[in-house]
Amino acid sequence: MTEGEGTGPSEAAKRPASQEFTHTAVLTEEVVNLLVTGRKGAFVDATLGMGGHTIRLLGALPQECSVLGIDWDPEMVGIAAHNLAQFGDRVKIAQGNFANIDEITAREGISAISGALFDLGISSLHFDKPSRGFSIKHDGPLDMRINPDNPLTAYTIINQWPYEQIEHLIRICGERHSRRITRAVLEARRTRALETTAELSALIAGVVPGRGEKIHPATRTFLALRAAVNYEFDNLTRGIQKIMPLLKPGARLGIITFHSLEDRIVKETFGMMAELGGWQLVTRKPVKPSEEEVTANKRARSAKLRVIEKL
């Protein structure tokens, strides 16, 4: 299935989910407490993943409520279809980019939304499955596409983009050694193309001085590549703009981010919406996971949830 066409999962995608990969949904209590307000109707999980948040939402929402789950990655759609089969027609699943949420909901016959969640970024499967090429830890091709139909890969950026573009990309994503890293990439690719995540992360580790930080020296570069390959900031801005007119009065929109650039977009956009009128901030400060949650799930540590309500 390609993005923008059909809606439900293909027959192949309905096969049983692999038990190999799991994803622990973050801030689930907080999501339920802040988004389930007694409103009935259709909810949207714009980043369905393995369905963890949708399962929690369906468990807490009145029986007559349904959830439309959207994911850009056909592999996640297949896994979610398996995990959510028990909910029957309370769940609809669509493959697509949430930046086109207006078209996706229209195709599904949904004209008004009672609540929505965006849990941004990628799933644990993406990090843990080497062939998807997102991981610093596991060697794989320099890919990083959430939707494998996407024409741009990390390989293209690393091996074909000019110095200025690579340097700018990783600098705006917070890498202060952007010049040093980009010079090393251009030097290395003069001899032969950089093919794998292990090659790239080793190259970066070799030129970036130890900072006494807990994160790997290639973390910010990998984040920047992933954001560019998947147009993440643009999708987020478009997704919020497109969902705004679809939300019913009283409906809440919750967004979970995992890094400061995304959180800034959400904070500023929600702030502007509240200032212009017709919207009210439900969370003035972002909601963060408890210490217990972070201890149990390290990947929750940078999560921030912001919620806004349509008046």
Ligand SMILES: C[S@@+](CC[C@H](N)C(=O)[O-])C[C@H]1O[C@@H](n2cnc3c(N)ncnc32)[C@H](O)[C@@H]1O
């Ligand atoms: C953090 S995971 C969500 C996990 C999910 N809440 C769960 O409980 O399993 C983010 C998901 O969003 C999907 N995604 C990322 N960008 C997207 C986009 N622009 N449109 C739709 N899905 C997207 C990814 O494929 C991934 O499965």
